[in-house]
Amino acid sequence: MNKLRYKAAIFDMDGTVLDTLDELTISLNHIFAVRGRMAVSKEDVRQCLGYGYAGLIERTASDTGAAEKEALIHAFKEYYTSHCQGHTYPYAGIAEMLEQLKAAGSLNAIVSNKGQRAVTALHEEFFSNTVAFALGETPNLAKKPAPDMIREALRRLDCRPDEAVYIGDSEVDKLTADNAGLPVVLVTWGFRDRSFLQRLRPAALADAPDELLTYLLPPS
Known part of the structure; x- marks a missing residue:
């Protein structure tokens, strides 16, 4: 043996x-659409992964303020957790x-x-x-x-x-x-x-x- x-x-x-790339991209773009932000590409998401939910938002929404980032992090965490198994x-x-x-x-x-x-x-x-x-x-x-x-x-x-x-x-x-x-x-x-x-x-x-x-x- x-x-x-x-x-x-x-x-x-x-x-x-x-x-998990498709699921993460779908979830992130759902939250961005709800909050009036432009969608990001799957390749953009790929390069930002590895740092947790907060790190993903920090890197894909770097142009926004601290309060909005916190709101995005919370919204993404809740939405993704409920939809993490679909794709x-x-x-x-x-x-x-x-x-x-x-x-x-x-x-x-x-x-x-x-x-x-x-x-x-x-x-x-x-x-x-x-x-x-x-x-x-x-x-x-x-x-x-x-x-x-x-x-x-x-x-x-x-x-x-x-x-x-x-x-x-x-x-x-x-x-x-x-x-x-x-x-x-x-x-x-x-x-x-x-x-x-x-x-x-x-x-x-x-x-x-x-x-x-x-x-x-x-x-x-």
Whole structure:
């Protein structure tokens, strides 16, 4: 039997295990239309992801004042949380990869800057059998790239940093892993392009879920 490279695998959610770009763009443009703002493109949204709800609004509504930004953040959070499952799907091969990791004994978890209610709903819909738990944004834990959420995941998994790996798709994920003292694997099917991710110098790059599986569960 192949031996796991790490005891635990902690995954980012958006752009790593789930393709959420359509849903996030639809929800954001709905809120913008309600409040009289111009729509933004899917590509604009893609480049702004990774920083949570507030970060998305800060970057796509940078021309507005603080009070309006707060209103947009609140409206987006409420609308998206209620509609987060309509146009969101696991990337091809993710479900099978997670199943094989779990079968090999991997402790799988998700850590996301998305709000906890949406993270819980998506975890329950797609990953309840293969991922032990999913942590989202909560008031008592600083968001990524702060290390707090990763440290909480390690505590729940009863793992040391050197026993775990973090898997993500952005510069936020690389910095998060660095801050928490974990190696990071960056995947190229998410929200950043390969050349950009390569310049971040991760422990490994994966172009497909089966490549990621081979890295995490090397052939004997």
